[in-house]
Amino acid sequence: MEEGTQGLEQQFLSSLEISEFNDMQRAFIDATEKHPNTMLLAPTGSGKTLAFLFPLFKLLDPTSRSIQALIIVPSRELAIQIEQVFKSLKTGFRVSTCYGGHSMKLEKNSLGEFPDVVIGTPGRLSDHVNQGSLETATIQLVVLDEFDKSLQFGFHDQLRDIFRKLTGKQKHFLTSATKMGRLPEFIPFDNPPVVDFLFQNKESKLELKLVTTSSKEKVQGLMRLISHFQGEACIVFCNHREAVDRISLLLNDHRYEHAVLHGGMEQLDREKNLIKFRSGVVNLLIATDLASRGLDIPEIKHIVHYQFPPKEDAFTHRNGRTARMHASGQGYLVLANDEAFPEYLDEKSVEEITIEETIASEPSEFSLLYLSAGKKDKISKGDIAGFLIKNGGAASSDIGLITIMDFSSYVAVRSTIASNLVYKLNGEKLKKAKVKVAEAN
Numbered sequence: 002m003e004e005g006t007q008g009l010e011q012q013f014l015s016s017l018e019i020s021e022f023n024d025m026q027r028a029f030i031d032a033t034e035k036h037p038n039t040m041l042l043a044p045t046g047s048g049k050t051l052a053f054l055f056p057l058f059k060l061l062d063p064t065s066r067s068i069q070a071l072i073i074v075p076s077r078e079l080a081i082q083i084e085q086v087f088k089s090l091k092t093g094f095r096v097s098t099c100y101g102g103h104s105m106k107l108e109k110n111s112l113g114e115f116p117d118v119v120i121g122t123p124g125r126l127s128d129h130v131n132q133g134s135l136e137t138a139t140i141q142l143v144v145l146d147e148f149d150k151s152l153q154f155g156f157h158d159q160l161r162d163i164f165r166k167l168t169g170k171q172k173h174f175l176t177s178a179t180k181m182g183r184l185p186e187f188i189p190f191d192n193p194p195v196v197d198f199l200f201q202n203k204e205s206k207l208e209l210k211l212v213t214t215s216s217k218e219k220v221q222g223l224m225r226l227i228s229h230f231q232g233e234a235c236i237v238f239c240n241h242r243e244a245v246d247r248i249s250l251l252l253n254d255h256r257y258e259h260a261v262l263h264g265g266m267e268q269l270d271r272e273k274n275l276i277k278f279r280s281g282v283v284n285l286l287i288a289t290d291l292a293s294r295g296l297d298i299p300e301i302k303h304i305v306h307y308q309f310p311p312k313e314d315a316f317t318h319r320n321g322r323t324a325r326m327h328a329s330g331q332g333y334l335v336l337a338n339d340e341a342f343p344e345y346l347d348e349k350s351v352e353e354i355t356i357e358e359t360i361a362s363e364p365s366e367f368s369l370l371y372l373s374a375g376k377k378d379k380i381s382k383g384d385i386a387g388f389l390i391k392n393g394g395a396a397s398s399d400i401g402l403i404t405i406m407d408f409s410s411y412v413a414v415r416s417t418i419a420s421n422l423v424y425k426l427n428g429e430k431l432k433k434a435k436v437k438v439a440e441a442n
Contacts, residue, residue: 011407013055016090018264018291020275025198026052033174038190040175043198049176050086053144060142060172061094061117067139068112072120073163075150077101080120083146087118094118099125099135109134123156123163130166137166142174149177152185161187209332209346211353216337220251221359223307223335227285228257228360234278235303237287238319239263244308245287252287257362262288273369273411273441280402280413282369290315305333313345367401368419372410373437380405380432385412388431393422411441 014021022030026048029041033056043049053072061069074080077100084098097111099121105128112119112134119126119135129135145151151160164187175193184191214222227235239245242263249261260274260283271291278286290310310316320332334343334351342348374380382403389395389412401413414422419440426438 009059010055012092013058013090016092017051017086018271020272022051022055023048025049025196026055028198029053029196030056032194032196033172036194038173038175038193040177040181040193040195041198042177042180042195044178047198049146050083053146053174053176054083054086054090056174057118057142057144058090058092058094063093065117065139066115068115068117068119068136069139070118070142070144071126071137071140071163072118072144072146073123073126073151073160074120074146075122075154075156077103077122079147080122083120087120096120099129101125112136123151123159127159127162130163135166137163138168140167140171142172143167144174144176146176147178148175149179149181157185160185164189209334209351211334211336211348211351212356213336213338213353216339219307219335219337220248222356223248223305224251224255224257225356225359226305226333226335227303228362229356230284230303231360232284232363233302234281234284235286235305236301236319237285237305237307238310239287239289240308240310242289245289248287248307252285255359255362257285258283258365259285259287262286262291264289264291272406276402276404276411277369277441280367280369280404280411282365282367282401282413284365290319303331303333305335307335309334309340309343313343316343316345364416366416367413368416369441370412370414370419370422371437371439371441372412372431373408374431374434375406375408375410377407378432378434380410384432385410388426388429389414389422392429393425395422 025041025043029039029052032039041049041052057070072083074083080098080100084096087096095114095116096118097108097116097120099108099112099119101122101124103125108125108129112129115136126135130137169189173188173190173193180199212222212226223237227237237248239248242265245261245263249259252259260277262271262274274286277283304320306316306319310319336342372385382405385403385405386397386400389400390397395414395418399415399418403412404410423438423440426436428435428437430436
């Protein structure tokens with residue numbers, strides 16, 4: 002990846018408060034580098050928006066005063082959602098959103114100021130095209146998001162009207178949650194390369210179980226549940242950061258090793274906690290839905306919903322982003338006696354279980370070391386592994402996941418040798434420069 006592109010990616014990910022793209026997003030981004038017209042097949046709620054927004058931003062010219070990209074979606078809800086994500090990235094690019102029920106006059110005024118990107122539904126965009134209020138000559142990219150739904154909803158004619166006004170020379174990104182047959186005649190290309198992640202739907206084998214408690218004992222009931230996982234990776238989802246912190250305090254009192262993740266934390270702390278979890282230094286993550294976006298950790302065995310999200314898609318998002326790729330994932334609902342069972346789930350299909358005792362926590366096999374050198378110091382994973390083995394006396398089997406950031410690095414090492422490595426390596430030279438080595442708290 003070129004340095005400029007890498008910097009843009011880090012800015013993009015940082016704005017979203019995620020550490021990296023998931024496999025599907027990465028595969029699609031890579032495909033768009035090679036092909037002008039690309040189709041993405043992936044389940045609803047799997048992160049297709051981020052998959053197409055990043056390559057879209059790379060194509061935009063910040064000096065242009067023209068409409069450069071058009072995102073067509075089947076519903077106003079999706080249009081608003083994408084607009085919110087777009088604005089949250091704070092890139093400086095301007096966006097205008099057009100949909101039925103919105104003021105046509107306001108939309109025309111906004112389009113007259115030539116935003117960089119226009120998001121809209123087929124019907125409203127067709128109206129603007131036919132009335133001449135949407136300038137299409139400068140559009141370099143068209144995104145057809147949830148294209149299958151646009152066709153299912155009967156927008157064929159409106160889409161055809163829009164494409165008749167386009168130059169035909171622009172790039173195209175198509176996304177769909179279902180396999181599509183022959184593309185409609187107004188699409189100016191055939192058989193685009195397909196990035197297919199629909200297999201994730203088929204491999205989802207998450208079983209849901211219900212744990213009921215009194216309202217006063219809910220946190221203790223949660224602790225009893227997670228104590229039985231015994232080193233198997235688990236994410237506990239909460240709706241609010243206050244619940245995350247409350248659970249964390251109880252776990253600390255009982256010496257259960259864990260990491261937390263929510264939007265009130267500093268970026269460095271969020272990244273470090275994700276590294277601990279991803280590395281297996283801790284196997285328990287207590288998090289808000291911040292952890293359900295772009296978290297690429299395929300070995301999650303247990304998902305626990307301590308608090309239920311208000312909508313089913315958020316619930317699916319939590320499950321799908323984590324346990325989808327595991328062959329036998331377990332999902333748990335922790336429900337206090339004064340809480341209602343979520344309407345979007347079938348209570349009869351969820352098995353209720355009872356857990357009577359708390360099992361003592363086992364200490365982690367790994368600890369996390371911090372090194373004060375990173376990508377900007379031209380440090381590689383091989384450099385770090387060699388440093389630990391040659392200078393520190395570690396065996397290759399003692400070294401786990403190595404994560405290199407811009408100005409620092411983190412490496413999981415066996416807990417039994419962590420203190421000794423710090424003693425031997427702190428202040429030693431790594432590629433001609435002395436580095437600080439410490440255990441990461």
